[in-house]
Amino acid sequence: MTLPGHRPLAAAALVGVLALTSACGSDSALRNGQRPPAVPDDVACFDGSLSAAGSSAQENAMYTWVAGYQMACKDALILYDSVGSGAGRSQFLQDAVDFAGSDAALDRRERERARDRCVGGAPALNIPGYVVPIAVIFQLEGVDSLNLPPETLAKIFDQRITRWNDPEIAEHNPDADLPDLRITPVTRADDSGTTENFTGYLASAAGEAWPHEPGGTWPTRPVEAAQGNSGIAEAVDGGRGTIGYVEASHTGDMPTASIGVGGEFVDVAPESAARVVASSPERKGGHRHDHALELDYGTAEAGTYPIVLVTYEIACLRYGTADEAERVRSFLEYVLSAEGQKAASKETGSAPLPGDFRRKLLDSVAAISSAE
Structure with missing residues (x-):
């Protein structure tokens, strides 16, 4: 199925993921002949629904992640609305979605607003999930x-x-x-x-x-x-x-x-x-779970393609309920897993995150908790 205004996608995980933008669905999360995206044997499944909105740059990767997760976790429903990064951040800060996808990390003013949105004044996390030219x-x-x-x-x-x-x-x-x-x-x-x-x-x-x-x-x-x-x-x-x-x-x-x-x-x-991402430091002034990067667009290093984006998964460090925290934590753990990164790379041509960097990000995702 191809939506009006969208190009055909390599990964067509259309169960639930388009529910915020249309009423259409599919009996299968995969196109004919498509192999199921790899999922870790110990994937943490949740029951219920998880909502997100934001970056259209990670739209195709998100279809792949949703397909893999929902095929492994039959009682989970993940809704992602690819409305653009700015709208996604706004919806997250207004508490309209559980997490956002954004090609830019929260800026200083948005980080302050996030403390009002997240429970108990907790900060938001900027988690690089998708690196692509x-x-x-x-x-x-x-x-x-x-x-x-x-x-x-x-x-x-x-x-x-x-x-x-x-x-x-x-x-x-x-x-x-x-x-x-x-x-x-x-x-x-x-x-x-x-x-x-x-x-x-x-x-x-x-x-x-x-x-x-x-x-x-x-x-x-x-x-x-x-x-x-x-x-x-x-x-x-x-x-x-x-x-x-x-x-x-x-x-x-x-x-x-x-x-x-x-x-x-x-x-x-x-x-x-x-190569650009591997050599880029994290932004100064953030908390220990803020992993916003300072990308070196002006690099002159041989063999480096300089126009890149990093899509961040933006979430709260603390949510109101244990169920909400579990849903966000479980899905982001799959996104950052070796299997999730390889699945997205296979479908979109993205660059899988290096192992050491992934483990650092997973430590921060593991810190997501609730007020309960």
Whole structure:
């Protein structure tokens, strides 16, 4: 089943996960021929329902996790609404969902608000659950590969390079038959963690070529805008001379640009993206269970793909009831398990979290408790 406005998904865990956005369902959590996602033998199951909302970048990964968990735990129902990171954080802070998925960790002001939402003034946890490249996709007849330095990419999205045969693009693509065609950048219409990471990269790597501050909302008047990663993918795929940015599992069959890093051009790949995360420190000033990362978008390290996002699972350290704490804890333990990370990587091309880092995160998830 394909929802209107969504691209076909590799993992179709449609039981319950779309219940917040539609009334449709499925008799099976898997598509025909799809192997069930791996689940640990000792997975902790809960009875009842768990609600979450947020990042559309982790939409495909979440389908996979929900499919695996619900097939192993028949009495569990997990509802995830991929409304975008900003809306997900808002719903979490308003106590409308049990946890949020966000491509940006809670900022200082949101961390303060979280202490009002979480029971007893407890803090929220920023748990990195999903690491994936942000791909630059394009639709240009007769061109199936592009090399784009960060400065050129910034000028394209800032609408200062407006034709595909511009000399600055041609300089780095001498073998491409670039047409005299208007460039149509497609950007996000919603508050988006993917946008925050993409503009964060441009601000760090492109220097003066990108005069805007990083943020979750697009900083200029858009040429064309779309809702969610799926919306951008559809708009680029159906357009002519279009270019956009999406979480890598939404690329479909579209070509992706190679990005300039340290004198070379690097293809989008989970292995090259993982190098950024592995070298990034945790944000200063947080509590011991806050694992927000300071990503080094401006890296010049060879073989590193610099445009990445980390989707955080944002939860309370303390909930009102033991059942609620158990549901959040049990599902996030599966997300962070070796099996959960491998299942998501197989379906989406994400980079599985390193073992030592996973164990550190699992210690924090284990600390989730209740006031009871």
